[in-house]
Amino acid sequence: MMRVIFLVLCVSFCVRVAEAAPLVSGTVTTRNGTALAEVQVQVEIRNVKTIPPTDAQGRFQFDAATLFPGAELRDAGGLMLKFSKPGFQSANKLLRLIPNQKPAPVAMQLDPSAGSAALAPSDKQSLDKYAAAPGGAPLFLIPYALSGVAAADPNKVNEVLRANLERVIVTHVQASAAGGSAAISLKLLPVSDAGDIDRMRAYGTYLNALAVISGFGEVGSAAGKKGTLGVSSTFMVVPQGDLIAAPVLYVDDEFPADQVSSPRLYQHLSKLWGRSAVLALGVSELRKATASKDKDALKRIRKYLQSERSGSGPGDEALVSQLNVLIEALDKELGK
Amino acid sequence: MQGGGRLDETTDPIKLMDLPGQFLDKIVEVLAKVGIELPALVLQVFLLVLVLVVLFVVLRSVLPDWRKAKLLSLLGAGAIALVAVGIVFGIVSQLMLPNRLAGRVAGQDLHGLTVDLLDFRGEPVSTSGSVDTQTGEFIAYYSPAWNGRVRSLRISSAACKPRAYAVPRSRLGTESSWDFACEKP
Numbered sequence: 001m002m003r004v005i006f007l008v009l010c011v012s013f014c015v016r017v018a019e020a021a022p023l024v025s026g027t028v029t030t031r032n033g034t035a036l037a038e039v040q041v042q043v044e045i046r047n048v049k050t051i052p053p054t055d056a057q058g059r060f061q062f063d064a065a066t067l068f069p070g071a072e073l074r075d076a077g078g079l080m081l082k083f084s085k086p087g088f089q090s091a092n093k094l095l096r097l098i099p100n101q102k103p104a105p106v107a108m109q110l111d112p113s114a115g116s117a118a119l120a121p122s123d124k125q126s127l128d129k130y131a132a133a134p135g136g137a138p139l140f141l142i143p144y145a146l147s148g149v150a151a152a153d154p155n156k157v158n159e160v161l162r163a164n165l166e167r168v169i170v171t172h173v174q175a176s177a178a179g180g181s182a183a184i185s186l187k188l189l190p191v192s193d194a195g196d197i198d199r200m201r202a203y204g205t206y207l208n209a210l211a212v213i214s215g216f217g218e219v220g221s222a223a224g225k226k227g228t229l230g231v232s233s234t235f236m237v238v239p240q241g242d243l244i245a246a247p248v249l250y251v252d253d254e255f256p257a258d259q260v261s262s263p264r265l266y267q268h269l270s271k272l273w274g275r276s277a278v279l280a281l282g283v284s285e286l287r288k289a290t291a292s293k294d295k296d297a298l299k300r301i302r303k304y305l306q307s308e309r310s311g312s313g314p315g316d317e318a319l320v321s322q323l324n325v326l327i328e329a330l331d332k333e334l335g336k
Numbered sequence: 337m338q339g340g341g342r343l344d345e346t347t348d349p350i351k352l353m354d355l356p357g358q359f360l361d362k363i364v365e366v367l368a369k370v371g372i373e374l375p376a377l378v379l380q381v382f383l384l385v386l387v388l389v390v391l392f393v394v395l396r397s398v399l400p401d402w403r404k405a406k407l408l409s410l411l412g413a414g415a416i417a418l419v420a421v422g423i424v425f426g427i428v429s430q431l432m433l434p435n436r437l438a439g440r441v442a443g444q445d446l447h448g449l450t451v452d453l454l455d456f457r458g459e460p461v462s463t464s465g466s467v468d469t470q471t472g473e474f475i476a477y478y479s480p481a482w483n484g485r486v487r488s489l490r491i492s493s494a495a496c497k498p499r500a501y502a503v504p505r506s507r508l509g510t511e512s513s514w515d516f517a518c519e520k521p
Binding site for chain 1: 435448474477
């Protein structure tokens with residue numbers, strides 16, 4: 001009889017410990033989906049315990065029963081998970097503990113501290129409706145700072161520029177080998193930081209963008225240039241990877257000032273816009289394919305980047321240089 | 337559920353049940369002001385022992401023949417017995433307080449925020465207080481037996497002025513929301 005009672009007590013103790021000892025797992029990524037390795041993860045109830053950092057795929061896992069005494073764990077309402085990594089904003093996640101229920105895997109996203117930290121809370125609030133869903137990668141246009149465009153409303157000019165740039169980019173990406181699966185769009189942001197690289201990066205990172213475009217425009221006043229609108233643009237690729245830093249490209253366009261409101265403006269825009277968008281797509285897809293070790297995807301990316309390189313011409317030197325870096329990285333991944 | 341500190345603790349008649357506990361809090365507060373700082377439970381038990389000793393002495397003089405005792409002595413003994421019962425009630429009600437305060441901070445930027453539970457002296461007594469940077473949820477643990485009832489909650493951040501909110505006893509078992517707007521120091 002005593003043995004039976006002892007056995008029942010042991011089983012009931014084991015069940016209680018099992019109930020209160022959840023196995024917690026999860027991944028840490030950037031907003032763009034890049035896995036973050038070596039992220040320090042701490043678990044807090046009454047005390048803080050440190051677990052091994054995330055692996056190369058950004059994964060972490062721990063058994064709460066090995067970190068905290070059973071009584072503390074049973075009494076806890078939840079586990080506060082604290083994530084930190086140099087160069088990124090620290091973030092916390094409260095994982096509620098529900099009896100007899102295994103916690104769902106945690107998906108944590110960290111923002112670069114130099115980027116989104118520069119955005120005020122009010123900025124973030126106004127941008128939230130533009131943020132791309134996970135997996136999405138839109139392009140954003142920060143309104144150009146235009147001078148000498150007195151005849152037309154600068155807001156209207158920016159909207160016309162956006163529509164024409166979108167047409168050039170979408171057409172080129174669809175025509176290239178990269179097209180098909182990519183859902184490209186270009187949205188105008190309600191901000192005014194034209195040409196500020198840090199702010200562009202901050203907006204792009206926060207919005208999970210593929211690229212951010214901005215620049216300056218001026219109606220030419222020099223002899224022979226009168227009546228010509230010169231536009232100097234910055235095309236910032238937002239996704240970053242271990243193999244390639246996010247490139248920044250500069251694109252210059254020139255067109256008759258009386259056509260700044262014309263829907264046919266795209267005829268004057270440089271082909272570099274489309275090629276830059278393909279480069280951005282390549283950086284983004286390379287990162288994902290590398291993480292998932294998808295050789296077919298890597299080959300496909302290599303193919304369309306090579307196609308862009310062979311189609312480039314004079315004035316595309318900066319782009320070609322970036323394409324070369326990317327193709328070399330791909331070759332390395334493919335073991336060529 | 338917002339701004340727990342705006343509520344008056346004694347407006348609800350049910351909260352009269354809390355009076356012994358509040359009385360004990362006052363005694364702990366007064367003793368702390370004269371330099372006697374011991375865990376709340378130790379002081380309360382000491383006070384209870386003191387009252388029981390006085391009650392014992394009074395009862396010894398009254399009980400042998402309580403019919404002949406003076407009415408004032410009987411009333412005194414009754415009053416001391418009531419105080420003892422009140423102290424016991426206060427200790428029990430304090431021991432029954434939840435050992436944590438869970439809630440949510442509502443603010444625009446939740447990065448770097450921490451929550452501290454403060455005692456009547458304004459000293460932090462909680463052992464944790466990190467805030468979920470997405471939802472603002474937090475769970476702060478403390479020991480009501482040793483630290484007494486939590487009086488206020490302080491939300492602080494490196495870039496903002498800390499802000500404290502009163503925590504009425506009635507709010508200790510609930511999950512309230514606390515507004516926090518960053519004010520530059």
